[in-house]
Amino acid sequence: MQRRDAIKTGFSLVGLLAAGSFVYKEYANAKPVLKLRPPAALDEDEFLTRCIRCGLCVEACPFDTLKLAEFKDSGVGIGTPFFTPRDIPCYMCEDIPCVVECPTEALDPKLVTKDGALDINMAKMGVAVVDEKNCVAYFGIQCDACYRACPLIDKALWIDYKRNERTGKHAFLLPIVDSDYCTGCGKCEIACITDKAAITVLPRDMVIGKVGDNYVKGWVEGDDAKLKDVDTKMHLDSKKGIKYLNEDEL
Numbered sequence: 396m397q398r399r400d401a402i403k404t405g406f407s408l409v410g411l412l413a414a415g416s417f418v419y420k421e422y423a424n425a426k427p428v429l430k431l432r433p434p435a436a437l438d439e440d441e442f443l444t445r446c447i448r449c450g451l452c453v454e455a456c457p458f459d460t461l462k463l464a465e466f467k468d469s470g471v472g473i474g475t476p477f478f479t480p481r482d483i484p485c486y487m488c489e490d491i492p493c494v495v496e497c498p499t500e501a502l503d504p505k506l507v508t509k510d511g512a513l514d515i516n517m518a519k520m521g522v523a524v525v526d527e528k529n530c531v532a533y534f535g536i537q538c539d540a541c542y543r544a545c546p547l548i549d550k551a552l553w554i555d556y557k558r559n560e561r562t563g564k565h566a567f568l569l570p571i572v573d574s575d576y577c578t579g580c581g582k583c584e585i586a587c588i589t590d591k592a593a594i595t596v597l598p599r600d601m602v603i604g605k606v607g608d609n610y611v612k613g614w615v616e617g618d619d620a621k622l623k624d625v626d627t628k629m630h631l632d633s634k635k636g637i638k639y640l641n642e643d644e645l
């Protein structure tokens with residue numbers, strides 16, 4: 396190998412090592428980010444297949460809510476859109492431009508369509524969760540910042556009035572989230588007055604449980620349809636009962 400080629404190879408190796416160490420450093424500094432997707436995102440696996448990382452939803456968002464994940468945003472899928480409500484929440488645009496602009500229906504308009512029209516209130520980007528230990532309303536201080544900020548006030552977020560037994564003469568005004576209505580927009584989270592928000596939007600699959608079909612809510616019309624194919628008659632073996640009673644000395 397000639398000296399010139401050797402130097403060239405040496406430079407290439409140094410370049411590769413530098414690039415490698417940069418990649419490693421970025422990887423080491425990567426921070427896990429919650430996957431809060433734009434409105435009407437398909438289930439995560441399907442979303443990752445459909446999203447072509449074009450960034451059109453990000454460009455369409457008038458509030459700069461959406462970001463495309465970079466290498467440092469660990470766990471989101473590089474190039475895919477997400478948002479961080481404590482920085483910028485979703486302002487729930489009525490015309491939902493991010494969804495309209497998505498060319499692949501990774502943001503599926505059907506998920507936010509009601510009676511033939513777009514309805515942002517159907518969005519399910521996440522669900523808000525209250526940290527009762529750090530929410531000052533649970534200290535007995537009157538704060539309804541999150542409640543007032545909620546676009547679905549008294550539906551997604553309502554106030555539960557409770558007597559403050561500690562003082563005996565004050566009331567607690569406690570924020571309560573209804574996950575049936577909460578869109579996960581995060582306007583409550585950015586409005587929260589505590590140093591680190593005491594109400595936080597999390598991905599729905601992290602928060603929402605599943606009770607199982609064996610539980611029937613008798614007070615919900617139609618819920619007993621779950622019992623359609625279930626044998627609910629009691630099957631007692633009367634002979635077995637008698638035998639047991641007469642088997643041993645009492």
Ligand code: SF4
Pocket residue numbers: 433434455456457458459460461484485486487488491492493494
């Ligand atoms: S609904 Fe509006 S604010 Fe929310 S992500 Fe879409 S474009 Fe942005």
Ligand code: SF4
Pocket residue numbers: 522523544545546547551552572576577578579580581582583584596
């Ligand atoms: S995320 Fe907060 S502000 Fe948005 S709908 Fe849910 S409770 Fe209301």
Ligand code: SF4
Pocket residue numbers: 525529530531532538539540541542570586587588589592593594
């Ligand atoms: S804004 Fe924060 S501190 Fe105030 S009631 Fe809501 S969650 Fe609690």
